[in-house]
Amino acid sequence: MKQPPDHGRLDQLDARLKTLQTEDEKLDAQANGAALGRGLSVAVELVAAVVVGAFIGWFLDQWLGTKPWLVILFCLLGGVAGFLNIYRSAMRIADEADRTAAREQAGAAGNDETKR
Amino acid sequence: MASPVEQFAIKTIVPLEVAGHNVSFTNSSLVMVLVVGVMSLFLIGGMRQAAIVPGRWQAAVESVYAFIADLCEQNIGHGDGRKYFPFILALFLFILGCNLAGMIPFSFTVTSHIAVTFAFAAFVFLLCIVMGIARNGLHFFTKFAPPGVPFVLLPLLVLIEIVAFLARPITLSVRLFANMTAGHILLKVFAGFVVSLGAAGGALALISPLPLVAIVAFTALELLIAGLQAFIFAVLTSIYLGDCLHIEH
Numbered sequence: 001m002k003q004p005p006d007h008g009r010l011d012q013l014d015a016r017l018k019t020l021q022t023e024d025e026k027l028d029a030q031a032n033g034a035a036l037g038r039g040l041s042v043a044v045e046l047v048a049a050v051v052v053g054a055f056i057g058w059f060l061d062q063w064l065g066t067k068p069w070l071v072i073l074f075c076l077l078g079g080v081a082g083f084l085n086i087y088r089s090a091m092r093i094a095d096e097a098d099r100t101a102a103r104e105q106a107g108a109a110g111n112d113e114t115k116r
Numbered sequence: 117m118a119s120p121v122e123q124f125a126i127k128t129i130v131p132l133e134v135a136g137h138n139v140s141f142t143n144s145s146l147v148m149v150l151v152v153g154v155m156s157l158f159l160i161g162g163m164r165q166a167a168i169v170p171g172r173w174q175a176a177v178e179s180v181y182a183f184i185a186d187l188c189e190q191n192i193g194h195g196d197g198r199k200y201f202p203f204i205l206a207l208f209l210f211i212l213g214c215n216l217a218g219m220i221p222f223s224f225t226v227t228s229h230i231a232v233t234f235a236f237a238a239f240v241f242l243l244c245i246v247m248g249i250a251r252n253g254l255h256f257f258t259k260f261a262p263p264g265v266p267f268v269l270l271p272l273l274v275l276i277e278i279v280a281f282l283a284r285p286i287t288l289s290v291r292l293f294a295n296m297t298a299g300h301i302l303l304k305v306f307a308g309f310v311v312s313l314g315a316a317g318g319a320l321a322l323i324s325p326l327p328l329v330a331i332v333a334f335t336a337l338e339l340l341i342a343g344l345q346a347f348i349f350a351v352l353t354s355i356y357l358g359d360c361l362h363i364e365h
Contacts, residue, residue, distance in 0.1 A: 015169050022179075041291050041348065048286040053279045074279065077272075081280035085287070092355070 045089070046082035053078020120304035124228050124297070143224045144232070151213035151226070159209075184208055184350065191354035196361055200354065207236070208350040215296060215342035219335070227345075228296040230289060237289035240353045248360030259363050288352055295345050299338045306331050 057074030061067055130141035162177030170178055184205045188197035211227060218225025226232050248256045260277040261270065306327045313324035 044291045049283040052283045081276045
């Protein structure tokens with residue numbers, strides 16, 4: 001066959017194939033990046049909640065004249081709140097992992113069909 | 117030897133005072149203006165031709181666009197993603213630009229100042245509350261009362277939820293600020309090692325290239341962190357927005 005190839009259409013097909021491939025990879029990369037980032041931020045989450053709790057407690061103590069008690073209470077509450085935030089972000093990461101896994105399965109099934 | 121925190125000093129370029137407040141144009145403002153310029157050029161320049169088969173520049177712009185559009189749709193969701201997309205895109209590109217600008221030698225890292233990152237975080241926090249109340253009315257406050265909780269525990273849980281909610285702008289700002297500051301101090305300290313080991317002479321001078329090798333590795337790591345932190349800021353902003361717009365119960 002000595003037909004000149006139709007460059008315009010070939011390029012378009014190429015571009016479409018590429019977007020399909022990169023979309024899959026991008027979703028993976030996005031999930032990984034998010035998980036890594038949130039893993040690293042666990043410490044900040046805990047410390048910040050305790051600091052916010054202590055600040056609220058200190059402020060309320062000044063206002064109500066209950067000197068040490070509310071600081072102590074709100075520091076504890078802050079610790080619990082920190083864990084709550086960490087727990088929630090962990091749940092979110094697990095959710096996302098489930099979703100990407102489901103998408104990968106669906107994607108794999110679709111790829112098999114196109115390959116044939 | 118120069119102090120490793122000297123790089124964070126704000127230097128006035130054009131002194132300016134408005135109503136007794138110091139609003140001078142500083143090296144920080146200069147970098148911010150440049151970042152806005154470069155990012156606008158990146159977006160507008162890339163979409164100048166808007167070809168069906170994109171060239172390299174346009175493909176880069178489109179991939180950033182699609183990336184953030186995905187992120188909004190996933191985390192804000194329920195058809196609201198589109199509305200906040202311009203905000204999230206601008207926020208992401210600006211923070212990314214500031215983080216990357218800090219990696220240029222003799223430049224200034226805007227995001228290494230908590231005043232800057234906290235201004236962002238506080239704005240996001242207020243935006244969440246305002247949009248949450250505008251959307252849900254007073255129903256917004258049921259967010260702090262988790263469903264199916266025994267009556268006795270409810271006051272305690274509401275307090276915990278409120279503290280957890282108020283911690284958000286702190287974590288958002290401290291995370292970005294601490295990452296950028298720590299990374300840049302680390303680079304400076306290791307750079308200082310190269311000089312002082314070299315100046316010590318003898319066997320110590322022989323090992324002075326070791327910290328230099330470490331700096332190369334840290335620079336790569338810092339580039340990763342610059343991108344990652346901008347991404348995390350955008351993700352968390354969209355998660356918080358989605359969270360306040362859609363009260364689950």
